[in-house]
Amino acid sequence: MKICIFGAGAIGGYLGAKLARAGADVSLVARGPHLAAMRDRGLTLIEDGERLAVPVSVSDDPAALGPQDYVIVTLKAHSVPPAVNAMQPLIGENTTIVSGVNGVPWWYFHKIGGPLEGTRLESVDPGNRQWDGFGPDRVLGCVVYPAAEVVEPGTVRHIEGNRFSLGEPDGSKSDRALTLSKALSGAGLKAPVRPKLRDEIWVKLWGNLSFNPISALTHATLDVLCTDPGTRSVARNMMLEAQAIAEKLGVTFPIDVERRIDGGAAVGPHRTSMLQDLDAGRPMEIDALVRSVQELGRITDTPTPTIDTVLALIALRGRTAGLYG
Template sequence: MANAGTLKVCVAGAGAIGCTVAARLAMAGVSVNVLARGAALKAITANGITLADLEGEHLAPVRASSRAGEFGVQDIIFVCTKAQSLARILPDLQPIIGPDTVVVPMVNGVPWWYFHGIGGQFDGRTVQALDSSGELAKMVPLKHVVGCVVFITSEVTAPGVVKSSTPHLLIFGEPNNTYSARLDRIKTVFEASGIEARVTDQIRDPLWAKMIANLTSNPLSVVARATLQDIYTDPGLKRIAIKILHEGLTVAAAYGARIQYDPHTFMELAAGMGAVRTSMLQDFDKGITLELAAIGDAFMELADLMDIAMPVTRDIVSMARFLGQQREIEVVNA
C-alpha cells in the first residue's frame, strides 16, 4: 500500500469544504491536485489556499487546474461540490478515474448512491430527486464510490480563502457496509492533516445524523435568515426545528438507522456550534441555486417510500425554495 505522501489525490471543487480539505492535506505533505474554475482557480494558482481555523491561519500551496486530465489518473478523488453540480463535474473526472481509483463524494444531504448495497426491497433503487436517469451512477460506477459524512463547517470569504470555527471530522464507509483496505488507505491520508478521520462498516448511521442536521438547519436558515445558534436556541425557531427533527428521526427509524444522540442532546450539540451560517444561507446570499434536491426533496422521497408524512418539513422546504428562486432573480437583475 502506498503511503500518504505518494498517493495521487485530487480535490474536485474549490468551495468551502474543498479548500478546507485540500489545504489540510497539503499541510500534511500530501501532494494535492485541485480541480477549480474561474476566480477560485485564478486565486489558488497565484496564492495557494488560505485557511483560518481553530489552529490559526495557514497558507497551503497546491496544484490547481480547470482540466482534470492534466493531473493523470488519481488514487483518490474527493468530490467537493453541491449535489446539483454533480452532473457537470463528474464528466470532467473521467480522464483521471482508473480501474482502482476511489471516488469520495463529500456532498450534503441524501447521496445518489444511498440504495447501492443497502440490501432489502430497495437495493439498487435510484434516488429520483438526484439521479432520475441514472446518469451519475453511469459516470462513476458504484464500485469506485466510498461514502463520506462531512462534519466540517466552513465559509469562503474570498476566492481561495476559507474560515472555519469548528473542529474537522470526516467519517468514511463502504456503501455495502463492509470493511475494506481502501478505507484504511483513506484514513491514512488524513493522519497528520488536522482533520479527524474515522471509518465505519455502517456508514448510513452517521449519514442519517448528518442528513437530519442538514434538514433541520439549512432550509430554515434561509426562511429565517438565521445562524445555527439562532435556529436551535430562539424559542420560535427551536420549536420548528424540533418538529422537523422528529419527522426526520421517524424516517431514519423506518430505515433502521441508529442515531447516536437523543433529540435533546442533538439540539444541545447543534446549538453549541455557535453563530455559524449554513452553506445554504451562504448560497442564498450569493443568489446560487439552493441545495434543496439533496437536503429536502430526496429526504422526503425516502419518507414517501415508507408512507411517512413530513408536513412541517415540506412547508419549510417549499418556502426556502420560493425565497431562493426570488433571490436568484434579484442577483441576475442587479
C-alpha cells in the same frame, strides 16, 4: 497514491492544504478567481491564528491531471451531476470516488440489502448521472464535519472541526478506506472508518434538513431558531418525521431530537449554509437537504407533513430569488 479534490472551495481547499502540507500527491480542481489566485501564490490556509501559504497543484482541466487513485468530491450536491462528464479523465480502472457531499447521498441504497437494494434517488441524482457515470462500486462514503470559508480568492479560513468519517456502503473496513484514512490522519485530520456510516449521515442530516431551510426563511441564526418556541417546534417536527423514515431504513440514532436541537443552539449565532447562499446569490442545496428526505418518505410510505410544508416554502423562496429550480 494520487488524490484529486474536485471542488476546491472552502472544505476542498482546507482538505487540499492539509494534505499538501503533509506531502501527499494531491491536486485540486477549481475555477475562476480562486483558481487564478492559487496558481499565482498557492493556497493560503488560516488555522488556529496561523496564516500559511501552501504550494498546490491546481487546474481547471481534469484531463491535465489524469487518472487518480482517489477523487474526493467536495462540490455542493446540485453541482455534482452536471460535472460527471468533466470528471471522467480522472477516473481510471481502480479509482475510488469519495463522496463528501451534504445531504442524502446518491449511492444510499447501494449494498444496503433488502427490498430497496439499488433504489435510485431522482432528487439527488437526476437521470442517474452519478450512478451511471461513476458506478456505485467506486464510491466510498464520507461525512464532512469541518467548517471553513473562502475569505478571498486563494485563501481559506478554518473555523472548526477536523473529522472526515469514511465508510463503505456495505459497512466493511476495506483496504481503500483504511488507506485513505491513514493518509488523512497523516495530514492531522480525524478519519475514522465507520461500519454504519448511514447512521452518521442521518444525524448530520437532521440538522441540515431543518435548520437550513428555517434559517433561510426567517434569517435567524442557529441560537435563535433553536430556542424560539415556534421555530424549535417546526424543527422538532421535521426531525421526528425524518427519524421515522430513517428507522424504517435500519438507522439507529445515538441521541434524541431535543439533544440534537440543543446542540444546534450551542453553536451560537451561526448563519447556516443555505442562508449564506441565499444572501450571496448562490444556488441553494434544497434538493439534497430537504427534497431527498421527502422522496425517502414516499419510498418508505412515511407521512412528512411538516417537511412538505417547509419544502414548499423554501422552494418558492429559492425560485423567487432565482437560486433554485
